[in-house]
Amino acid sequence: MKPNFNYAKLMGISFLLLFIFGFFGMGYVPSKLYDYNSALNTVAEVSANSQLLRYGILATVLMNASSLFLAIFTYRWLRKFSSTLAVSAALLLMTGAIVSLVNELNSFSVLHFSQNPVNLEMIALHLNLYQAGVYIATLFWGFWLLPVGCALLFQSRWIKLIGILLIISGLGYLVDSAFYLLWDQKILVSDYTFLGEVLFTVWALFQRKSEFTSIKSTLPEKHFPANFLR
Numbered sequence: 001m002k003p004n005f006n007y008a009k010l011m012g013i014s015f016l017l018l019f020i021f022g023f024f025g026m027g028y029v030p031s032k033l034y035d036y037n038s039a040l041n042t043v044a045e046v047s048a049n050s051q052l053l054r055y056g057i058l059a060t061v062l063m064n065a066s067s068l069f070l071a072i073f074t075y076r077w078l079r080k081f082s083s084t085l086a087v088s089a090a091l092l093l094m095t096g097a098i099v100s101l102v103n104e105l106n107s108f109s110v111l112h113f114s115q116n117p118v119n120l121e122m123i124a125l126h127l128n129l130y131q132a133g134v135y136i137a138t139l140f141w142g143f144w145l146l147p148v149g150c151a152l153l154f155q156s157r158w159i160k161l162i163g164i165l166l167i168i169s170g171l172g173y174l175v176d177s178a179f180y181l182l183w184d185q186k187i188l189v190s191d192y193t194f195l196g197e198v199l200f201t202v203w204a205l206f207q208r209k210s211e212f213t214s215i216k217s218t219l220p221e222k223h224f225p226a227n228f229l230r
C-alpha cells in the first residue's frame with residue numbers, strides 16, 4: 001500500500017528548520033564576526049571566536065539541507081495543481097541552496113586566513129565573495145516564493161492573503177538582491193516583508209491534507225481551461 005504523506009506539513013517543518021538554522025548561520029554569526037569594511041576587524045573577531053564561525057557554517061549547511069527537502073516537498077505538494085509551478089519552485093529553491101552551500105567555502109577561507117593573517121587582501125576578497133554569494137542565493141530564494149504565492153492565489157478565503165504576502169516577501173528579496181548586485185547598495189527591504197513566509201509556515205504546519213484544492217475545482221472552466229498553467 002502506497003503511504004499517504006502529508007507533504008504540506010512536511011513542507012512546513014522543513015521551512016521552520018530553515019528559519020531556525022538560517023537565523024543563526026546566516027544572520028547571527030556573520031553579524032557578530034564579519035566586518036565587510038575592515039578585514040583587520042574581521043581577523044580579530046574570527047580569531048577570538050573561531051568555534052562560533054564553525055557552528056555558523058554547520059548551521060548554514062543544515063539550513064540548505066532543509067531547503068533541499070523543502071524543495072522536494074514543495075514539488076510534491078504543488079504538482080497536482082500545476083506541474084509548471086511545481087518544477088519552477090523546486091528548481092529555484094534548489095539552485096539557491098546549492099549557491100549558498102558553495103558560498104560557505106568563503107567562510108572556511110576567512111577562517112583559514114584569520115588563523116594565518118599574512119594577507120589581509122585575501123581575507124577582504126573572500127568577505128566580498130561571501131557577501132555577493134549571499135545575495136545571489138537570495139535572488140533565487142526570492143524567485144521560488146513567487147510560484148508558491150501564485151498557487152495560493154487560486155485558493156479560498158484568507159489563504160489568498162497568504163499568497164499575496166508570500167509574493168511580497170519574494171519581491172522583497174529580489175529588490176534587495178538587485179540593489180546590491182547592480183548598485184552595491186544594501187537596502188534590506190526583506191527585513192520588512194517576511195510576514196508572508198511566517199504565515200505560510202504556520203499554515204502549512206497545521207494542514208491536515210497532503211495536497212490543496214485542485215485547480216479544476218477552484219477556477220471556472222469557461223474562463224480557465226483545465227490545462228491552465230500545466
